[in-house]
Amino acid sequence: MSSFIQYTLSGLVTGSIYALIALGFTIIYKSTNIINFAQGNFVVLGGMLAIYFREQLHFDLPLTILLSVTIVSLISFLLEFIAIRQCKKRKAKLLTLIIVTIGAAILLRGLAMALFWKDPGKRFPAFTSDAIITIGGANIVTQDVWIFVVTLVTLFLVVLFFEFTITGKSMKACASNKKAAMLMGINVEKMTSIAFILSGMLGAIAGIVITPKLGMSYDSGIFWGIKGFCAAVLGSLGNLIGAVGCGMMLGLMEAYVIGYGDIATFHLFQVSNYKELIVIIFMLLILVIKPEGLFAGKTTSRV
Amino acid sequence: MLYIKNLNAFYDDIQALRNVSLHVKEGEIVALIGNNGAGKSTILNCISRIITSVNGSMFFRDQDMSDLKYNKAVDLGIVHVPEGRCIFPDLSVWDNLLLGSYSKREKLSTCKKNINKIFEMLPLLRKKKDQAGGTLSGGEQQILAIGRGLMAQPEIMLLDEPSMGLAPIFINDVFGILKQLKEQGKTILIVEQNAQKALEIADRAYVIETGSIILEGDTDELKTNQEIKRAYLGKGYSEIWD
Numbered sequence A: 001m002s003s004f005i006q007y008t009l010s011g012l013v014t015g016s017i018y019a020l021i022a023l024g025f026t027i028i029y030k031s032t033n034i035i036n037f038a039q040g041n042f043v044v045l046g047g048m049l050a051i052y053f054r055e056q057l058h059f060d061l062p063l064t065i066l067l068s069v070t071i072v073s074l075i076s077f078l079l080e081f082i083a084i085r086q087c088k089k090r091k092a093k094l095l096t097l098i099i100v101t102i103g104a105a106i107l108l109r110g111l112a113m114a115l116f117w118k119d120p121g122k123r124f125p126a127f128t129s130d131a132i133i134t135i136g137g138a139n140i141v142t143q144d145v146w147i148f149v150v151t152l153v154t155l156f157l158v159v160l161f162f163e164f165t166i167t168g169k170s171m172k173a174c175a176s177n178k179k180a181a182m183l184m185g186i187n188v189e190k191m192t193s194i195a196f197i198l199s200g201m202l203g204a205i206a207g208i209v210i211t212p213k214l215g216m217s218y219d220s221g222i223f224w225g226i227k228g229f230c231a232a233v234l235g236s237l238g239n240l241i242g243a244v245g246c247g248m249m250l251g252l253m254e255a256y257v258i259g260y261g262d263i264a265t266f267h268l269f270q271v272s273n274y275k276e277l278i279v280i281i282f283m284l285l286i287l288v289i290k291p292e293g294l295f296a297g298k299t300t301s302r303v
Numbered sequence B: 001m002l003y004i005k006n007l008n009a010f011y012d013d014i015q016a017l018r019n020v021s022l023h024v025k026e027g028e029i030v031a032l033i034g035n036n037g038a039g040k041s042t043i044l045n046c047i048s049r050i051i052t053s054v055n056g057s058m059f060f061r062d063q064d065m066s067d068l069k070y071n072k073a074v075d076l077g078i079v080h081v082p083e084g085r086c087i088f089p090d091l092s093v094w095d096n097l098l099l100g101s102y103s104k105r106e107k108l109s110t111c112k113k114n115i116n117k118i119f120e121m122l123p124l125l126r127k128k129k130d131q132a133g134g135t136l137s138g139g140e141q142q143i144l145a146i147g148r149g150l151m152a153q154p155e156i157m158l159l160d161e162p163s164m165g166l167a168p169i170f171i172n173d174v175f176g177i178l179k180q181l182k183e184q185g186k187t188i189l190i191v192e193q194n195a196q197k198a199l200e201i202a203d204r205a206y207v208i209e210t211g212s213i214i215l216e217g218d219t220d221e222l223k224t225n226q227e228i229k230r231a232y233l234g235k236g237y238s239e240i241w242d
Helices: A002-032 A039-056 A061-089 A094-115 A142-164 A166-176 A178-183 A188-214 A221-234 A240-264 A271-289 B040-047 B070-076 B093-100 B108-121 B123-127 B138-151 B168-183 B195-201 B219-224 B226-231 B237-241
Strands: A132-135 A138-141 B002-011 B014-024 B029-034 B054-060 B078-081 B156-160 B187-192 B204-209 B212-218
Touching: A002 A039, A002 A138, A002 A142, A002 A166, A002 A188, A002 A221, A002 A240, A039 A061, A039 A094, A039 A188, A039 A221, A061 A094, A061 A188, A094 A221, A132 A142, A138 A142, A142 A166, A142 A188, A142 A240, A166 A178, A166 A188, A166 B093, A178 A188, A178 B070, A178 B078, A221 A240, A221 A271, A240 A271, B002 B040, B014 B029, B014 B040, B014 B054, B014 B212, B029 B040, B029 B195, B040 B054, B040 B078, B040 B156, B040 B187, B070 B078, B078 B138, B093 B108, B093 B138, B108 B123, B108 B138, B123 B138, B138 B156, B138 B168, B168 B187, B168 B195, B187 B195, B195 B219, B204 B219, B212 B219, B219 B226
Parallel strands: B029 B187, B029 B204, B078 B156, B156 B187
Antiparallel strands: A132 A138, B002 B014, B002 B054, B204 B212
């Protein structure tokens, strides 16, 4: 039993990170229909900047978080403002815009390596202490609690933003019907900028909270990006709750595969080594059965 | 109030409007009638600055509109209720109305008051206020679209095909609302394929064919014009000549 609780808790912690990243994908997709493949690199940059500020410049934690989040959101804003907006002005197709984000991902990866370091294992100390907390026989470190709490608070704020502020509602309106939003006087370009800034923030936050636990390497953007992307797609792309739910689900699934996979296959295969593969196969299976994702609402368009 | 002179509009290299000149005076209802593809909606899209590849001069109350961005046009009070309703399908009726007042940047309490005013005028919407816009019927959506437009407190309202695809009972409802607006002294530029209905409500009308204005005048004059009768009011040759 205690091992089940252990897997569940560690699954929820990784799941939180996936949820944050998936939310970043979702927000940009909702307001622009673009899949931003640089989302994983925002996570990496957030983490690496935090290590840099904390370990090399010895800033205190709040300042480190503030600076890292600001810089990453700025990068995200610039990605849209410089690259994507210009391509749109020249009437680029959606696919072109998505490829631009892949280009941006490669560029950011290179920049992270050139400006910082290649050493994969770097990290900075946990937010508070390295103490171990025991819950029902399962052990977690305090940073896990931080990850979980920060994620929940962030998700809560994002939902509040979209449901209760006029800016959030206008962003939903832009996603819902762009022409009508324009005719209401909503500045669609401004809303797109806000979407990118918000996604940058979410990516950076994910990177900062996970780095003390796992470290951050310049090339792990793809890893985080794919996980977040899977969660966003399973959650029916564009559905905030779906993205979060499926992020958590992927995290849990991974933890159970690592925990029980070997036993379930009588140690014939080292299943736990293939957790990524298993998760992706699972995602493909779900998409074959239910191509619209797990959280597709009823399509409510009548004419 | 609105003056347009020699307006030319382009979709890539296709010219959609040729030297269109028209004006709308304060408190007037002006109809644009014409067949499918004549360029009626294009004119409205030019006025609300959705289409910007245009030349010619456009003035709204002495303000030159040629460099105006679409969101600034709404700030000036040019409110366009688009063809096909274009409501926000996944947002509630209430949120649809709330976003209508986006350009006013008012306090929420003022917005609520204005929404209640709309509900008094269009009681149907009150009953459905928590429903997603996409679940309404076509006619209800059209009424919502008009309500949403009114939330922006328009100086001039551009209505694009308000009766398109509606059941006859809703066509009457929609034109009933327009009559109400007329009595309130609102300025409206309306595009309609249903020329009969449009000429009933409008003070003046322009007739458009293949991107040019071919005829203009008071509606009373136009209603008796033989050519209009034949082409747009569905009276056959025999009926006219006999």
